[in-house]
Amino acid sequence: MPPRYLRTPDASKFVGLSIRTLEKHRIYGTGPRYSKLGGRVVYRVDELQAWVDSAARAHTSDTTARVIPAAARRSPMIPPSPVRREER
Incomplete structure (x- = not known):
């Protein structure tokens, strides 16, 4: 049986992320891991499952599991907004 591929919207539902x-x-x-087929990003279901499984933990102090970092909130290409201080 050939591997099943999911595009980004379905893959995001599969792993529970936006x-x-x-x-x-x-x-x-x-x-x-993902592939590009004809310019479209696709994920193999077994790769998605392996990525999720790599972060599985047995308990809260389990250090053997891989830590999947949170995605950055800002693009590295966008400079941070200037901080304004109010005059006293």
């Missing part, structure tokens, strides 16, 4: 978060993981290289 589409944008899954895209950010792809950009930063912290997400599941």
Whole structure:
């Protein structure tokens, strides 16, 4: 049986993350393995499951599991907003 492929919207539902978060993981290289077919990003179901399983833990202090970092909230290409201080 050939592997089943999911596009980003279905893959995000499969792993329980938003589409944008899954895209950010792809950009930063912290997400599941993917392929590009005809310019479209697809994920193999077994790769998604392996990525989720790699973070499985037995208890809260389990250090043997891989830590999947949270996707960055800001694009590295966008500079942070200037901080304004109120005059006293």
